[in-house]
Amino acid sequence: xxxxxxxxxxxLQDNQxxxxxPLYRMSVSAGIPxxxxxxxEEEIDLNSFLIKHPNSTFFARVIGDAExxxxxxxxxxxxxxxxxxxxxGKLILIQMNKNLTIxxxxxxxxQEYIQTPxxxxxxxxxxxxxxxxxxxxxxxxxxxxxxx
Numbered sequence: 278x279x280x281x282x283x284x285x286x287x288x289l290q291d292n293q294x295x296x297x298x299p300l301y302r303m304s305v306s307a308g309i310p311x312x313x314x315x316x317x318e319e320e321i322d323l324n325s326f327l328i329k330h331p332n333s334t335f336f337a338r339v340i341g342d343a344e345x346x347x348x349x350x351x352x353x354x355x356x357x358x359x360x361x362x363x364x365x366g367k368l369i370l371i372q373m374n375k376n377l378t379i380x381x382x383x384x385x386x387x388q389e390y391i392q393t394p395x396x397x398x399x400x401x402x403x404x405x406x407x408x409x410x411x412x413x414x415x416x417x418x419x420x421x422x423x424x425x
Contacts, residue, residue, distance in 0.1 A: 346394055348418075349420075
């Protein structure tokens with residue numbers, strides 16, 4: 278079974294300093310070469326890169342293994358934007374029958390559907406659900422490369 282653990286309701290505070298990290302323009306090989314300062318393309322603040330709407334963005338951690346979308350695994354951190362309206366084909370976080378879950382939002386012939394990991398399309402206005410509430414669109418998935 279998979280659960281979603283909410284991590285933060287406001288990831289950016291007004292008093293936090295920005296932290297910019299270099300983005301190198303060089304290609305990455307599996308070898309030893311180390312980048313130099315002249316290879317820096319720009320500096321990136323990960324808060325600004327990952328979070329477009331700070332007051333309506335939060336993080337959630339995926340707990341448990343289950344069949345899921347786009348390689349989402351146990352321990353991954355989801356960046357969820359509650360301001361952004363769902364776009365067709367994008368992953369969303371919904372509260373379905375009192376549980377948080379990940380689904381793909383689909384739109385066909387002006388009808389809204391959620392797509393399950395096994396490819397079923399369920400109409401959003403279906404009586405199949407006791408409750409179905411849109412929480413937000415998943416904008417980024419952060420996961421470690423540690424062995425599972």
